[in-house]
Amino acid sequence: MSTQWWKNSVVYQVYPRSFQDSNNDGIGDLPGLTQRLPYIKKLGADVIWLNPIYKSPDKDNGYDISDYRNIQDVYGSMADFDHLLASAHQQGLKLLMDLVVNHTSDQHDWFQQSRQSRDNPYADYYIWRDPVDGHEPNNWGSFFSGSAWTFEPKRQQYYLHLFAPGQPDLNWENPKVRQEVYSLMKFWLDKGVDGFRMDVINLISKPAGLPDAPQAPNALYGDVQAAVADGPKLNAYLKEMNEQVLSHYDIMTVGEMPGSTPEDAIAYTGFDAHELNMVFQFEHVSLSANPDPRLGKWNDQPVKLVDLKAALSRWQKELDGHGWNSLYWNNHDQPRAVSRFGNDSPKYRELSAKMLGTTLHMLQGTPYVYEGEELGETNVHYTRLDQYEDLESINAYNQLVKQEKIVDDPTMLSYLANISRDNARTPMQWDNTTNAGFSKAQPWFALNPNYTSINAAAEVDQPDSVFSYYQRLIALRHDSDLIVHGTYEELDPNDEQVFAYRRHYQGQTLLVISNFTDQTITRDYQQDQADHRVIGNYADDLGTTLRPYETKVYLFK
Numbered sequence: 001m002s003t004q005w006w007k008n009s010v011v012y013q014v015y016p017r018s019f020q021d022s023n024n025d026g027i028g029d030l031p032g033l034t035q036r037l038p039y040i041k042k043l044g045a046d047v048i049w050l051n052p053i054y055k056s057p058d059k060d061n062g063y064d065i066s067d068y069r070n071i072q073d074v075y076g077s078m079a080d081f082d083h084l085l086a087s088a089h090q091q092g093l094k095l096l097m098d099l100v101v102n103h104t105s106d107q108h109d110w111f112q113q114s115r116q117s118r119d120n121p122y123a124d125y126y127i128w129r130d131p132v133d134g135h136e137p138n139n140w141g142s143f144f145s146g147s148a149w150t151f152e153p154k155r156q157q158y159y160l161h162l163f164a165p166g167q168p169d170l171n172w173e174n175p176k177v178r179q180e181v182y183s184l185m186k187f188w189l190d191k192g193v194d195g196f197r198m199d200v201i202n203l204i205s206k207p208a209g210l211p212d213a214p215q216a217p218n219a220l221y222g223d224v225q226a227a228v229a230d231g232p233k234l235n236a237y238l239k240e241m242n243e244q245v246l247s248h249y250d251i252m253t254v255g256e257m258p259g260s261t262p263e264d265a266i267a268y269t270g271f272d273a274h275e276l277n278m279v280f281q282f283e284h285v286s287l288s289a290n291p292d293p294r295l296g297k298w299n300d301q302p303v304k305l306v307d308l309k310a311a312l313s314r315w316q317k318e319l320d321g322h323g324w325n326s327l328y329w330n331n332h333d334q335p336r337a338v339s340r341f342g343n344d345s346p347k348y349r350e351l352s353a354k355m356l357g358t359t360l361h362m363l364q365g366t367p368y369v370y371e372g373e374e375l376g377e378t379n380v381h382y383t384r385l386d387q388y389e390d391l392e393s394i395n396a397y398n399q400l401v402k403q404e405k406i407v408d409d410p411t412m413l414s415y416l417a418n419i420s421r422d423n424a425r426t427p428m429q430w431d432n433t434t435n436a437g438f439s440k441a442q443p444w445f446a447l448n449p450n451y452t453s454i455n456a457a458a459e460v461d462q463p464d465s466v467f468s469y470y471q472r473l474i475a476l477r478h479d480s481d482l483i484v485h486g487t488y489e490e491l492d493p494n495d496e497q498v499f500a501y502r503r504h505y506q507g508q509t510l511l512v513i514s515n516f517t518d519q520t521i522t523r524d525y526q527q528d529q530a531d532h533r534v535i536g537n538y539a540d541d542l543g544t545t546l547r548p549y550e551t552k553v554y555l556f557k
Helices: 030-035 037-043 078-090 109-114 175-191 224-228 234-244 262-269 305-319 349-361 391-403 409-419 466-479 481-485
Strands: 011-014 047-050 067-071 094-099 149-152 157-160 195-198 252-256 278-280 366-370 487-491 498-505 508-515 532-536 551-556
Touching: 011 037, 030 037, 030 078, 037 466, 067 078, 067 175, 078 094, 094 252, 175 234, 234 262, 262 278, 262 305, 305 487, 305 498, 349 466, 349 508, 349 551, 366 466, 391 409, 466 481, 466 532, 481 498, 481 508
Parallel strands: 011 047, 011 366, 047 094, 094 195, 195 252, 252 278
Antiparallel strands: 149 157, 487 498, 498 508, 508 551, 532 551
């Protein structure tokens, strides 16, 4: 039933807690987002992806859901949600909900029932196992540190939680669980939402027998992602979901799939697969992982451009004609793009933010803009542990510094400053007034102090701002079949300074050249033979000369 409108769309991601507070309790809310819809419309985005707003104890900022059919009180009421949805639709904006169904909260009624005994109607809604020799059933480690198993005295059994103990995993083997999930999906789709971003959806099918995971030398636990990602029944579950729910609505679906390969993505999102529209892959945002496997993603080294190009090019080439890419630099789980892949110094922040935007938005796929990315917002660069709020970051510090003593305090703090999820979660920088126009009250989380100079009010009507540049990038995509559908040709994959590629469609070619360094260099891609320069982040064009963080796009007819 899909009209594939999502192929021409640009998605704007809203982290509701940090977007706009309307009632001055320091927490962003739905009426606040409704007030700001004209801003998103002005940017040019077509779709809003909203992080979870359901009832939750908030152990993991809403990714632990206790009631899928009600709104978290601090965000407002169901009437507020209905008003938001109607207002968005009136302005031509679509709304994507976050679907979190690998796990629920331990406060969800299903789990409260399930933990009571082994023979109640909900006993089998979660994954329970007997102890093995008095300890956990296998060696799986949680994504949030520690074991992936917690003992429940009432049942004398362990339950599985790939994330926090307050996030028990649903048992997708149980057909009743799947029907419960399809029912809650229909509840929101019948309200008129325009699709779902599906949280860690490739973890829902666990391997038969739950065998031990591969374990690095000296690591406390096995690598649960390697054990669980893309499990044996995932295709079957997604096909069933599509058949029973998704195919009956004209919607957009994107599955978050850590560890997935292009081959996996084609299986789940291929044009003939009848499952999902696209996946969020993690290859390009996992490139800076620590060489010590015990430390996982925690590192403070920059990504090498050659590796970044290889990852993005692989997805571009392999999915072309078979599936559809989602394009993103950052989101609520990743540090700020300009700090990670660009240069957030005052001298180069704007140039490199525009360069990154260009590099991404000219690729084939659906671009996602994370709140504040369009302003060139940066990492906070915290220096103390007590400045962090994120469960994953705090747990990792405690495990790696205090318990295992693998790294020292300054090193771990450097890792957190570089890659903690909290970098993305500071309140939106609307203007230079107190609390950045986010709230009149003390915000739930500290603002990035640079809001006085980096904010929407300073950029929205400024023709050479990062915001205005993103407006132009989005408008170009809306007007160009070449940008949307063109095939991808990588250029000079071993060039350590420049990311260059071509896009081809119906006899026309787009040439994209981006300098990822602060050096002035030269590259000749026959840009002098182009019909015209489509967009660039410097006012003039010096041909084969590339100034620091310069990006330019040329059209050849």
